Amino acid sequence: MSLATLDALRPTARPIVTSSTPPSAANSAAARSIRAVPEGTEARGFALYVGIDELKAAAAGTDLGEVVKALRQLAADLVPGAETYASVALAPQGAGGRDVDVVRLALQDPAALAKRRQEVAPAAPEPKGGVVIDISRKRVLLDGDVSPLTYKEFELLQFLVLREGRTIDRHEIIATLWADGEGDDIPNERTIDVHVRRLRSKLGAFEDIVRTVRGSGYRFDRHADVTIRWASTPSPDMF
Numbered sequence: 001m002s003l004a005t006l007d008a009l010r011p012t013a014r015p016i017v018t019s020s021t022p023p024s025a026a027n028s029a030a031a032r033s034i035r036a037v038p039e040g041t042e043a044r045g046f047a048l049y050v051g052i053d054e055l056k057a058a059a060a061g062t063d064l065g066e067v068v069k070a071l072r073q074l075a076a077d078l079v080p081g082a083e084t085y086a087s088v089a090l091a092p093q094g095a096g097g098r099d100v101d102v103v104r105l106a107l108q109d110p111a112a113l114a115k116r117r118q119e120v121a122p123a124a125p126e127p128k129g130g131v132v133i134d135i136s137r138k139r140v141l142l143d144g145d146v147s148p149l150t151y152k153e154f155e156l157l158q159f160l161v162l163r164e165g166r167t168i169d170r171h172e173i174i175a176t177l178w179a180d181g182e183g184d185d186i187p188n189e190r191t192i193d194v195h196v197r198r199l200r201s202k203l204g205a206f207e208d209i210v211r212t213v214r215g216s217g218y219r220f221d222r223h224a225d226v227t228i229r230w231a232s233t234p235s236p237d238m239f
Helices: 023-034 054-059 064-078 099-106 110-120 151-161 170-177 189-209
Strands: 002-005 087-090 131-134 139-142 210-213 217-220 226-229
Touching: 054 064, 087 099, 099 110, 131 151, 131 189, 139 151, 139 189, 151 170, 151 189, 151 217, 170 189, 170 217, 189 210
Parallel strands: 131 226
Antiparallel strands: 002 087, 131 139, 210 217
């Protein structure tokens, strides 16, 4: 597949942060409101893959160029000064498949490439013993059996795994995993301790992979019998 690049739109920039708010602080707040990002990084934009072939666009009374133009105008209306870039994904005629999947593969989307490799590659055998933390499938295997972790318990474990070797205090866990919570939905430090105890109870004999650092917080400690399975890129909660 090849790419045919459309011209980039660069509208006249206009300040969107008041003088009383430092740009760096505003950027950090915006990043946190979208999704937790690793310390020392900031969200700088996003990719939107649109699956529309020429025939579908024509049937709707438009063409791909007009769709791109409209989306760019929408971005400029929402955020004056936003810079946009668009590329058209080309595929052989009659290649088949969903349009959006063709676009993601053509534009080298890591998740789509990983999925394609998994589809064509033989499945790796499951380890017979120890702990398997499967980030891509959101599950934990203990000696081959699936542990009944809740969604939040897996999120907590994954959060620690992605920050392996670093002690995470309770405030950071709350600010990240409950970033969208309000009022009574936001736990306190004691509630975090309860979540950790429940997580450990479901890890059974391997509970010590989640270690308490007294007075500081919690840390993931990898053992020789711990296997972590990733997609081709880290979990989305890192971005």
